[in-house]
Amino acid sequence: MNTQLYLITPPRIDLDIFADTLVTALDSGEIACVQLRLKDVDDDTVRRACEKLQPLVQDRDIAFVLNDRPDLAKEMGCDGVHIGQDDTPYKKAREIMGKDAIVGVTCHDSKHLAMIAGEQGADYVAFGAFYPTDTKQPKSKAEPWILEWWTTMFEIPCVAIGGITTDNATPLIEAGADFLAVCGGIWNHPKGVEHAVKHFNKLCE
Ligand SMILES: Cc1ncc(COP(=O)(O)OP(=O)(O)O)c(N)n1
Numbered sequence: 664m665n666t667q668l669y670l671i672t673p674p675r676i677d678l679d680i681f682a683d684t685l686v687t688a689l690d691s692g693e694i695a696c697v698q699l700r701l702k703d704v705d706d707d708t709v710r711r712a713c714e715k716l717q718p719l720v721q722d723r724d725i726a727f728v729l730n731d732r733p734d735l736a737k738e739m740g741c742d743g744v745h746i747g748q749d750d751t752p753y754k755k756a757r758e759i760m761g762k763d764a765i766v767g768v769t770c771h772d773s774k775h776l777a778m779i780a781g782e783q784g785a786d787y788v789a790f791g792a793f794y795p796t797d798t799k800q801p802k803s804k805a806e807p808w809i810l811e812w813w814t815t816m817f818e819i820p821c822v823a824i825g826g827i828t829t830d831n832a833t834p835l836i837e838a839g840a841d842f843l844a845v846c847g848g849i850w851n852h853p854k855g856v857e858h859a860v861k862h863f864n865k866l867c868e
């Protein structure tokens with residue numbers, strides 16, 4: 664399977680404007696997953712964003728994953744949740760989401776964390792940050808070899824994240840990333856989101 668594109672929303676959005684931008688991205692090429700990642704907003708803001716964005720994504724047969732909050736992900740009918748090492752523990756998140764939902768886990772640059780997540784039943788493990796990013800202050804710096812190591816050893820998909828752009832994605836694709844999780848590299852692409860999606864798709868061919 665080729666590397667697939669996993670979109671991460673900006674941490675703050677104007678919902679109506681972003682919904683249009685998201686549709687443009689979704690209709691520009693192949694996208695496997697969209698993660699709603701809003702930061703420092705209240706629960707109703709997350710609910711409203713789910714109500715508006717989730718149908719746009721799911722109607723196109725693309726997975727809609729919520730960051731951080733298995734409780735809200737379950738309530739809103741999301742396809743999955745992404746949890747970090749300081750979020751709801753995996754076991755609890757799985758209990759809330761049920762066995763068929765996607766539960767992805769941040770593993771930073773750690774083989775150990777990834778093996779634990781894999782053993783626990785994570786649907787994917789995420790490594791990062793591969794490159795400098797303005798989206799957040801990453802806790803770790805990952806190198807492409809960890810993707811190569813993971814894919815050689817395990818069947819569970821791995822996600823590469825952190826500062827990924829059309830200019831720097833190739834080493835991660837070559838190292839075997841199953842997914843590239845991208846925020847700024849899509850929404851802030853100088854030539855626009857349509858060009859960005861098409862270019863990422865081309866790199867992943
Ligand atoms: C696909 C993916 N990978 C990693 C993260 C980071 O999660 P976390 O470490 O919990 O940090 P925040 O995103 O919550 O700031 C992610 N969201 N998605």
Ligand SMILES: Cc1nc(C(=O)O)sc1CCOP(=O)(O)O
Nearest residue numbers: 791792796798825826845846847
């Ligand atoms: C949300 C997130 N998690 C990271 C990690 O290293 O775990 S890096 C990151 C930011 C992703 O946004 P961008 O594509 O703009 O860098």
Ligand SMILES: [Mg+2]
Nearest residue numbers: 731746747750
């Ligand atoms: Mg988190």
